[in-house]
Amino acid sequence: xxxxxxxxxxxxxxxxxxxxxxxxxxxxxxxxxxxxxxxxxxxxxxxxxxxxxxxxxxxxxxxxxxxxxxxxxxxxxxxxxxxxxxxxxxxxxxxxxxxxxxxxxxxxxxxxxxxxxxxxxxxxxxxxxxxxxxxxxxxxxxxxxxxxxxxxxxxxxxxxxxxxxxxxxxx
Numbered sequence: 443x444x445x446x447x448x449x450x451x452x453x454x455x456x457x458x459x460x461x462x463x464x465x466x467x468x469x470x471x472x473x474x475x476x477x478x479x480x481x482x483x484x485x486x487x488x489x490x491x492x493x494x495x496x497x498x499x500x501x502x503x504x505x506x507x508x509x510x511x512x513x514x515x516x517x518x519x520x521x522x523x524x525x526x527x528x529x530x531x532x533x534x535x536x537x538x539x540x541x542x543x544x545x546x547x548x549x550x551x552x553x554x555x556x557x558x559x560x561x562x563x564x565x566x567x568x569x570x571x572x573x574x575x576x577x578x579x580x581x582x583x584x585x586x587x588x589x590x591x592x593x594x595x596x597x598x599x600x601x602x603x604x605x606x607x608x609x610x611x612x613x
Contacts (some may be wrong), residue, residue, distance in 0.1 A: 515600035517542035519571070519607050521593045523581055530581035530613065532560045536571040540599040543570050548594040554579065559587055589613050 518538030524531055532549075536542050545568060547554040554560055555567060561580045568577035590612050597605045 513539065515540040517571070517573075517597055517599035517605055519545065519595045519597055519605065521547070521595060521607070521609070521611060523583075523591070523611055523613055525613075530583040532579040532581045533576050534568070534571070534579075534595065535576040536573055538599070539573050540601065541570065541572050542597040542599055542605065544598045545569050545571060546596045550592050551594075559583065559591075583613060587613075 516538050517536050517540045519534060519536055519542055521532065521534050524533060534545070534547060549557045549560055559582055561582055571577060590610050593607075593609055593611050595605075595607045599605055
């Protein structure tokens with residue numbers, strides 16, 4: 443009888459068991475290598491995508507900051523004619539946050555100093571308006587005066603872009 447009870451229960455030899463363990467270890471190692479390679483590729487891909495997104499966000503933030511700085515330095519001129527208690531007044535107002543310089547006012551295609559209805563007394567011509575400032579000109583409105591005026595304003599400000607506003611204004 444030379445067989446032990448263990449040999450009867452487990453008819454597999456020690457050599458076969460060792461080979462099975464080695465094969466299992468090899469399979470596990472190959473699977474681990476595949477998973478590791480995939481994880482490395484996935485990590486690099488994710489890092490590249492994150493870098494691309496970060497660069498895009500930085501670009502958007504730069505544009506937003508440039509727009510904010512431009513808004514702070516931008517002048518915005520508007521004109522209107524208003525009736526005060528005893529006269530009409532033509533008003534040019536800077537509604538922007540920046541200073542307007544080299545202001546040119548055209549009314550019906552003529553310089554304000556050459557227009558017969560809006561009176562510019564020469565030395566009153568305003569060439570610079572700070573934020574919230576306005577320039578007033580006496581408007582000699584009579585019964586024969588037109589009710590609509592074509593106004594064209596142009597100016598320079600700290601943004602470097604020329605400013606322009608054009609509209610018809612009515613009495």
